[in-house]
Structures are given as C-alpha cells and as structure tokens.
C-alpha cells in the first residue's frame with residue numbers, strides 16, 4: 001500500500017465513469033479501470049491521475065494528519081454559515097393581500113379584513129427578539145399577505161429596528177416582498193431612503209403571470225400594473241438592482257420557460273430563479289389542478305438552462321439563480337447563505353419567520369403548515385417566550401437532529417451530499433416525517449437531476465460554458 005485513501009463518496013456517473021466527491025466538495029471523474037485500480041491501491045503515485053486525485057485530497061502519500069488538517073480548514077469554511085446563527089428574519093406585518101395567486105401558500109386575508117394585522121406591541125417584541133440573534137448581519141424581510149397593504153406597520157418596524165440598531169450596531173438591511181401593485185411613489189421613496197430592497201414575483205408574460213397571479217379585483221390587469229410600477233420604482237431608485245423577482249412554476253408555466261425567460265429580459269432583469277411549486281397551502285389543496293410530476297419540471301429546467309447558456313454565449317449576461325447557487329457549492333469552498341440548501345438545514349439557525357401574532361417559526365413553510373393546524377415548526381411566541389427558549393429550546397434541537405444530510409438515510413452515502421441540503425419542513429409536509437424517504441422524495445429527485453446535469457455540463461470542459469458559470473458565481 002503506497003498511498004492512503006481518505007473518505008470519499010462515489011457513484012457510477014455513466015457506463016464509462018465514476019464520480020467521486022469528498023466532504024469538502026472536491027470532485028473528480030475516474031474511468032472504470034482507473035477507479036478499480038485506485039480502490040485496489042494499484043495506481044502509480046507518480047501518475048498524473050493519482051496526482052489529480054491527491055490534489056482533491058481524496059488520497060495522499062503525505063502524512064495523513066497534514067491532509068486532514070487542510071480538509072478541516074476547508075470544512076470549517078464550508079460550514080462558516082453556522083458561526084453567525086440567524087441572519088434572515090422574515091416578518092409578517094399582516095396577512096392581507098389584494099392578489100389571489102393560484103398557488104398561494106398563505107391563508108391570505110381579504111384586503112379589508114384586519115383580523116390578522118400585527119400590533120405595535122408585537123412588532124416591538126419581534127424587533128427585540130431579532131436583535132437577540134448574535135449574527136453581525138441582520139436582514140429583516142417583510143412577507144405577507146402583501147406587506148404593502150399595511151405599510152404603516154412596515155414603517156414602524158423599520159424605524160424601530162433602526163433605533164435599536166443605534167445601540168446594537170449590526171449590519172442591518174431590509175427587503176420587502178410585494179406584488180408591486182399597491183406601491184406608490186411616496187412608498188418607494190421611503191423604501192429607498194431606508195435601504196429597503198424590493199423582492200417581487202414575476203411568473204412570465206401576461207398570459208402566464210395573470211393566470212398564476214390574478215388580482216382579487218378582476219377588473220384590474222396585474223401584469224400591466226406590475227410593469228408600470230416596476231418602471232416607477234426603477235426611475236425613483238436609479239438602480240436596476242433595487243428590485244429582484246422570483247418565478248414559480250405552475251402547470252400553466254410548463255412548456256413556456258423560453259417565453260418566461262424572454263419576459264424577464266424584456267423587463268430588464270439579469271437573472272431568473274427557475275422554481276418548482278412548493279407543496280404547501282393552496283398549492284397542496286389544489287394539487288390536481290396546478291401541480292405536475294417533478295420529472296416535467298426537470299425537463300423544463302434543463303431546457304431553460306440550455307436556453308440561458310445560449311443567451312450568454314450570444315453576449316447577453318443572464319443568470320439562472322439556482323444553478324449559480326449549486327455551482328458555487330460545486331466549484332468553490334465557500335458557503336452560500338441559501339437557507340433551503342444547508343446541512344444542518346437553515347431552519348431557525350439561518351432564517352426564521354415571525355408571524356403577525358408574534359408566533360415564531362423556523363421557516364416560512366412551517367408557518368404555512370400552521371395555517372393548516374400543524375404546529376411542528378412553531379418555536380414559540382415573542383410575547384411569551386425568550387429568544388433563548390425559542391432558538392435554543394428542545395424543539396429547535398429536535399428539528400436539527402433530523403436535518404443533517406451527513407447522517408440522513410440515503411443522503412449520507414450520496415455523491416451529491418456535499419452540495420445538497422436537508423429540508424425537514426418539506427419532508428414532514430410531503431412524506432409525514434422530518435427525515436423523509438429519499439427514493440420517493442421529489443426534492444431529492446429534482447436536486448439529483450440538476451446536480452447530474454450540471455456535472456455533465458462541467459465535464460464537457462467547454463471553455464465558454466465554464467466562463468459563463470464562473471461569471472454567475474462571481
């Protein structure tokens with residue numbers, strides 16, 4: 001034995017090759033013969049192929065402790081997100097909304113129904129609780145309903161947080177998630193003044209957007225108002241990055257990814273996040289009407305990604321956000337702050353949501369489940385519990401016990417594990433328990449297929465594709 005093999009995961013990638021990965025996300029493809037020789041300790045340590053393997057710290061001829069120390073440094077970098085604890089704090093000032101999206105995950109209230117509006121006392125306690133988080137960065141994201149229906153409460157929370165931050169001195173930022181339709185010039189000027197960025201939803205051209213996201217007032221044209229207000233926001237802000245958009249794929253979006261991407265470009269966005277439907281709220285209740293087999297989404301995703309790569313090849317910088325996140329994990333040692341793809345899962349420890357009544361949930365989807373009487377992800381209430389009780393309580397620990405891909409059945413041996421994340425909320429919602437069952441898990445199917453496709457593209461070693469991928473990561 002003239003070399004030491006270090007821990008790695010592997011899977012047959014195709015008939016001729018294996019893919020090998022290690023805990024820090026280094027990867028290498030080995031032909032069948034090389035793979036057999038490698039695991040039988042028959043590779044020549046002076047060969048180029050062994051040197052490649054050693055450069056990935058999958059085997060070594062050096063002192064093992066030195067390589068393990070190097071791996072430990074990379075592993076700490078990859079998990080550095082854990083150091084800061086909760087950074088993203090989603091706050092729901094009200095459940096009121098003027099839309100009636102077909103996949104709405106929230107039990108939204110009519111615009112005139114004030115029964116789910118936050119009180120000032122609750123808002124104050126929420127801000128106090130948020131600043132108990134040790135994170136040096138605090139991002140407060142307003143969710144709904146549509147928070148613009150209670151803009152006074154949004155203002156109250158922003159100003160309260162800014163006041164508290166005079167003493168706490170964190171890196172404080174705000175985002176408001178809104179359908180844009182109720183925003184006025186005065187509101188936008190206020191948001192700009194307080195550095196509150198805008199996150200919105202755009203599902204594609206008018207015929208798709210308006211089917212997926214109709215307004216409650218059927219006489220109004222959602223897409224037209226959206227486009228007009230987007231122009232107004234950008235002209236006040238003088239910065240295109242002030243508003244970002246997310247799309248959701250309903251059954252009506254399938255087969256239309258090209259026109260959806262074209263619409264994003266027409267409206268001046270330089271990225272899209274091709275998102276499948278989440279199985280919560282109305283989306284779960286309306287499954288038969290608006291959902292689709294995950295395989296259909298995967299096919300559409302690949303076509304969409306190919307189209308986006310071609311656009312970039314033609315000189316249009318445009319990024320697919322989900323691929324960019326995964327590529328960052330695959331190609332760099334750095335952590336991504338994406339709550340849904342972490343191990344341990346980002347639930348509670350990277351992001352948390354504070355409902356209009358002060359209830360705290362580990363994730364937005366946990367709050368959606370509570371609307372349907374499932375309180376598995378409710379940590380407590382800011383009006384009754386301390387930060388310590390909620391974020392270091394028994395429930396938080398119990399949830400995280402089931403949320404590390406390193407030890408989940410199916411994930412522990414998966415070659416894509418270093419890049420993937422656990423989602424106990426989705427597992428419970430879809431499969432009845434927080435651990436879930438990988439062979440029948442839709443999220444797993446989707447992630448596996450996308451990882452596989454991205455690795456196929458990387459394996460082509462096409463300098464243009466590589467350049468495009470790096471431009472997305474940077």
Ligand code: SF4
Pocket residue numbers: 097098099100101103104105106108144145146179213
């Ligand atoms: S998804 Fe958001 S914008 Fe649409 S109806 Fe629900 S709360 Fe309103």
Ligand code: SF4
Pocket residue numbers: 405410411412414415416417420421438443444445447448
């Ligand atoms: S969820 Fe699926 S793709 Fe992700 S690590 Fe687990 S088994 Fe692998």
